[in-house]
Amino acid sequence: MRWFGFGFNAFGQIYVGGRVNDDDTANEVKVITPIELKGHVDGSCRTKISGLGASWSRRATLHSNDRIESWDLDNDRKTPVWSMEVKTPSDGTGTPPNLPLIPDGYIALKPPFYRPLSPHLKATRLALGAEHSVLLSASGTVYTWGLGSHGQLGHGGLLHEEQPRVVEALWGMTMSCVAAGGWHTVCVSDAGDMYVWGWNESGQLGLPSHIARKTEHHPTSQEIADLSSYKEKPEGEKDKEVFISIQAFPALLDVTPSCDIKMVGCGSRHTAAVTSAGDLYTWGWGQYGQLGYETPYSDEPRRVEFFREQQMRVVDVTCGTWNTFA
Incomplete structure (x- = not known):
């Protein structure tokens, strides 16, 4: 599956070449024509991508059938901040993987505040x-x-x-x-x-x-x-x-x-x-x-x-x- 992106790109969300400094608001980048996302994903695994998450600015996560990756879009590195293989047992049991710490935060399978919804939902x-x-x-x-x-x-x-x-x-x-x-x-x-x-x-x-x-x-x-x-507009001139x-x-x-x-x-x-x-x-x-x-x-x-x-x-x-x- 080929993915294309367009829109706000001031932090390099779509392609790294468009990134600018936080305080350089005069040079904010916008992408109108869709651009294919192929800088961070090689051709061999592109078809395996099952989901794409868009973050507000510098962080993006990629989920494939057997892998989780976290990308720091404020960095010129060509590799993810971290990545790991995810193996799900065929019977759905087993211990969930321990995801590593990443800069400025962490990713965990369990939310910090857990409140169950009604089972009938x-x-x-x-x-x-x-x-x-x-x-x-x-x-x-x-x-x-x-x-x-x-x-x-x-x-x-x-x-x-x-x-x-x-x-x-x-x-x-x-x-x-x-x-x-x-x-x-x-x-x-x-x-x-x-x-x-x-x-x-x-x-x-x-x-x-x-x-x-x-x-x-x-x-x-x-x-x-x-x-x-x-x-x-003055009263009487407003659109009907x-x-x-x-x-x-x-x-x-x-x-x-x-x-x-x-x-x-x-x-x-x-x-x-x-x-x-x-x-x-x-x-x-x-x-x-x-x-x-x-x-x-x-x-x-x-x-x-x-x-x-x-x-x-x-x-x-x-x-x-x-x-x-x-």
Whole structure:
């Protein structure tokens, strides 16, 4: 499987040549055209990669079928900080491996704070946002909990939940995939339908966004950099179009009428979806190129043409805070 990355690259998340100093904000790097990730993984094991984790800045972890690696992206070394082989007994028993200490921290199989969930949940997927959690059960039911200040829990309000609570609006529909952004949530049903809820400030839900529509009028670079420069129109001159800042209930989003959605990923304020035809669609905040095309904001899903032009079929997607990997 070949992986490509695009978006925020100031710390070398996508390729090391783009790294700059922390205090050199004037030279922040953005990657708009997808770049293949092949500097840290040799061709012999690339097809074995089963997951890719995107960290905020300098740290990345790679999980393959038989190996775990940790990479320090603030370092020019061509080898991981540490790596180890993982052998899982065929019967699922045995002592878990002791993972070594790494600079500035450690990796452990057991979380530092353990609190069991109700046995009836039987979780198959767990997605974590900035302040909320999303769980997909074996029966295809979605549960959410945590802070709900931006409607990201999907319960119709802005209150927080201390315990997993079923998203009642989706009750009776079997879901196959869930993803959590900074303050928004997306899930995909077995039928290929996609539901979105939470914060829509940058159009990350694919619903009409005030700030995204403003940028269609070609704002100056200063306006893009400083959101506070946008001023409200005088009373009577305001647009009649309805904009959605918070969607507290799940809303059905039709990305493309001809294809179902198979996989979805969420960044801090952007969303990416893979269709059954192998196309990648993105929308939301694109200031650093994380949408795969040139635009600061988009509240409408747009296809990333790079993969279609290269005659490649996208099968999976995962998002970092400000970047995307497909």
